[in-house]
């Protein structure tokens with residue numbers, strides 16, 4: 001029998017958190033318009049809104065901050081970051097950006113050459129889709145159908161449907177396709193990984209038609225871990241080798257460093273060897289992000305990121321990180337709570353259509369469950385369903401999301417497995433009494449990105 005392992009770190013500094021009484025939680029949620037986004041963070045006990053920029057830095061990262069070189073141009077910290085990122089990716093050109101969407105806004109307009117060009121992806125993240133559209137492109141998703149079957153096990157639910165992808169390229173012609181973006185892991189499909197075989201096959205298709213491949217690398221280290229654990233032939237490869245192979249099948253990447261960079265703010269663009277593209281990105285960078293050797297980051301931020309990138313590739317860290325998400329998922333699964341199975345790398349997605357079949361999609365079943373979980377345990381989840389999806393821009397009709405998820409997003413190195421148990425208790429209690437939950441309707445609905453600021457009220 002193998003020895004049980006705990007978190008591969010001990011805690012040197014603590015940040016107190018506090019569970020306010022139930023009546024205060026009820027009052028707080030009502031004042032927040034039944035929208036957890038509008039809660040104050042100190043009204044929340046365990047915050048599972050996102051894993052983006054919410055991780056804990058290590059003592060090594062905190063001490064690296066002191067080494068930050070704040071020179072406007074040619075900062076030593078920039079060169080340190082460059083060395084680390086080049087070594088991980090094998091790419092010739094690396095430029096910093098203030099976060100993932102900063103990376104997207106300097107890369108995508110240089111890739112989308114003419115209005116109406118398609119950008120194909122497994123499932124584009126919201127800001128990626130927005131930047132594709134701002135640059136005049138059209139975002140199309142080709143995720144395999146298996147992603148929408150939440151109950152049946154599949155090791156790589158983030159995979160592209162390769163047949164559909166190639167068929168589309170043939171139909172629309174390669175010259176109308178700006179690039180293919182492979183999002184690893186696929187955030188919008190529940191943090192589900194993409195297999196190496198699939199990434200490689202995407203590259204082969206792209207090469208056949210002369211199309212550029214980019215990686216949305218926010219969770220590339222977590223994806224590499226899943227490949228090591230689940231894909232034949234990779235069990236003896238290091239996470240670093242696997243990551244390098246992933247990057248080898250692309251021509252560039254955009255990365256939100258707020259995830260696998262293990263920093264609270266930061267991003268990167270990488271370009272394998274296309275000097276012309278690099279020059280174009282650098283030119284756009286100056287007005288958008290900052291001078292090319294800082295790109296919206298402090299020197300100290302670049303130091304912390306250089307350390308974080310290395311730490312996120314450590315097997316023990318990834319095993320504990322993804323193991324913690326699995327631990328929460330397993331507790332819910334064992335108690336009969338329907339979740340996306342297997343669980344993804346950064347979150348447990350609870351299938352609220354199954355928990356609340358009595359609440360119609362336009363009364364937001366997953367939002368009802370999120371709100372109940374806050375009242376029950378002071379835990380803040382986030383809705384990923386019809387409330388988030390919004391309305392059809394042309395008809396104004398409420399769109400129905402194929403899946404109504406409550407996402408329990410786990411920050412990196414922040415909570416212990418004891419917190420996971422408390423979360424599981426609250427969710428299980430809510431699911432047991434779900435037939436009593438009611439849906440929500442709008443009191444105030446903003447025109448765009450409504451889920452951030454909308455105010456709701458319970459349906460009578």
Ligand SMILES: *Cc1c(COP(=O)(O)O)cnc(C)c1O
Nearest residue numbers: 099100101125127187218256258
């Ligand atoms: C978070 C994220 C982004 C955007 O990054 P920000 O740092 O939030 O701007 C892009 N793609 C994916 C897959 C993400 O998860």
